[in-house]
Amino acid sequence: MSLNLSKRTLSWDWHVGSIPENVVLDEEAYLETTYSFLLYRSCAPEGARIGRAATIYLGTMFDVGPGGRVQIGAFALVHGAWIICDAAVEIGDYSMISWNVVLMDTYRFPREIAARRRVLKQIPTEPLRCPTGQAAAGRIRIGRNVWIGFESCVLPGVTIGDGSVVGARSVVVNDVPPYTLVAGNPARVIRSIDNDEPPQLEGSIRHEDRIQNDLPTE
Amino acid sequence: MDGVHFAVGEAGRIEIGDYCYFCNVILLCEMELRIGNYVVAGWNTTLADTDFHPISPAARIQDAIACSPASQARARPAIPMRPVVIEDDVWMGPNVTILKGVRIGAGAFIEPGALITHDIPARARVLGNPAQVVGSV
Numbered sequence: 191m192s193l194n195l196s197k198r199t200l201s202w203d204w205h206v207g208s209i210p211e212n213v214v215l216d217e218e219a220y221l222e223t224t225y226s227f228l229l230y231r232s233c234a235p236e237g238a239r240i241g242r243a244a245t246i247y248l249g250t251m252f253d254v255g256p257g258g259r260v261q262i263g264a265f266a267l268v269h270g271a272w273i274i275c276d277a278a279v280e281i282g283d284y285s286m287i288s289w290n291v292v293l294m295d296t297y298r299f300p301r302e303i304a305a306r307r308r309v310l311k312q313i314p315t316e317p318l319r320c321p322t323g324q325a326a327a328g329r330i331r332i333g334r335n336v337w338i339g340f341e342s343c344v345l346p347g348v349t350i351g352d353g354s355v356v357g358a359r360s361v362v363v364n365d366v367p368p369y370t371l372v373a374g375n376p377a378r379v380i381r382s383i384d385n386d387e388p389p390q391l392e393g394s395i396r397h398e399d400r401i402q403n404d405l406p407t408e
Numbered sequence: 409m410d411g412v413h414f415a416v417g418e419a420g421r422i423e424i425g426d427y428c429y430f431c432n433v434i435l436l437c438e439m440e441l442r443i444g445n446y447v448v449a450g451w452n453t454t455l456a457d458t459d460f461h462p463i464s465p466a467a468r469i470q471d472a473i474a475c476s477p478a479s480q481a482r483a484r485p486a487i488p489m490r491p492v493v494i495e496d497d498v499w500m501g502p503n504v505t506i507l508k509g510v511r512i513g514a515g516a517f518i519e520p521g522a523l524i525t526h527d528i529p530a531r532a533r534v535l536g537n538p539a540q541v542v543g544s545v
Contacts, residue, residue, distance in 0.1 A: 272451050272502065290452060292502040292520060299429075299448055301545060303497045303515050307446050310427040319410075321429065341452075343503055343520040361503075361521035363535070375521050375537035 200224060212237040216264075219244045229253040231318065232260075232275075241266065241283065249289060255296070255320075263334065274298065277327035282334035282352065292343040296327035333368065335387065342377075353385055420457075425496070436460075439489040444496035450520070451502040458489035458508055495530070517545045 198209040200221060207224035209215055212235060219240045226246060230237065232254040240246060242264040249270025254260055258275035262268060263283035271287045273279050274294035281287065298321050299306045309321050316322065328347030332338070336350050339358030350356065350366040357373025357380070366372050371380045409424075411432040416422060420437035424430075425445035433449045435441055436456035449455075461471050467485040474484040490509030494500075498512050501520030512518070513530030523537040533543040 274451075274502075290503070292451065294502065294520065297499075297501070299499060301499075301517065303446075303545070306448070306497065306499070307427070310429055310446050310448070313427075313429060341503055341521075343501070345520060359521070359537075361519070361535070361537075363519075375523070376535055 210237065214239040216240060216242045216244065218242050219246070221246045222248045222250075226250045227252050229320075231256055231320070232258045234259050238262075244268070258295075275327075275330075276325070278329040279332075280330070281332045282336060284335040285332055286337045287332075288338055288340040288342070288358070290341040291338050293330055293332070294344070295330045295346050296325050297346065298325050300325050339373075353383060353387065355383065438487075440491035441494075442491060443494045444498070444514070446497045447494055447500075448498075449500040450504070453500050453502060453504040453506075455492055455494070455506045456508060457492045458487055460487065462487050515545055 203223050205223050205225035207227065209224055210227055210230055212232060214236055215221060230252040233256045236259065237254055238252060238260040240262045244262050244264060244266040247269045250268050251272050252260060253272060253274045255276035259278045260273055260275050261280045263281055263285065265284045266281050267286045269287060270289040271291040271293055274296060276296040279293050279295055299309055309324060313319055313321060330344055331349040333350055333352035335353045338356045339360065341358060342356050342360040342362065344362045348362050348365060351368030351370065353369040354366045355371045356362055356377065359375065360373050360377040361375040362377045369383045369385045371383055372378060373380050409430050412430050413434045415436045417438035420439060422435055422437050422441045424443045425447065427445055428443060428447045430449045432451045434454040436454065438458045441455055441457055462468055462485050470485045473479060474482045492506055492508065493511040495512060495514040497515040500518040503521045504518050505523045507525050510524050511527045513528055515531040516528045517533045518524065519535040522534050522539045524539050528534055531545045532541045533545055535542045
């Protein structure tokens, strides 16, 4: 079981593929298969960063457009999410993302019908037959220690605060405050959650500590 | 058409128009799915023109036997099916479900995760389960 950093391949991989050059994978992180990068086409200097001891299981797809950037924090567990990213998707430390969750920072197509027809007519001429990123995109930020239930969707521009929980099959349209349980389609606040986290968290820098120590908060 | 799952029964018929863009869509068809031009459907979206099994408990027992290895060619009970029609320029986000008999009007915008059991007027923006019209395009 090893990660070959020079070839950027995984010894256990069933898919014949490699980790793209502009992806930073922490050496303690686990990536189940490079198939997750089949639709990855980011040209950003750092198109994806997978943090310390994070886990990316089968079914996760990095559908990242040319300008997209994905950041996955330390100890995060991504159990098969579809990450549709043309701007930025950030998943905080300790967060757990369940199966068939959709995190989309863009609708990929313009909302206006005539403009959408132009993009659709263009697709057969594109080498990857993908829509080119003309649609608006708004960064998604999932805080630290957030749990997102299966088959939920998080829509463009949404921020989910630290410690919150999203119930299964929810569609998150609006921002979620920290330490809050939301559920439903569209998602609504069910109740707040007591913050009983220990003051010192292993391997992670708390948001409050970043502020106290004047560190960047992203 | 990338990763599209065509589950089409013997009498099923699917029609898809020009310049459509489907990604991992599940098409469940025992009768008819009619999809117009310039239709976009995102990941894990499901369209079905039938529920596949009856609702009545007695009919469901008959159906379970007819579908089993011991069916001895017994006929299945009647199961309701109604065609699904998606008109031109409809956009359907990921994890959308469209059930039997639904007609989606031209240019409608179906937000991710919506579950549609009734007709949607043209150019409506729809969200939720049950789906509600929340605006227009």
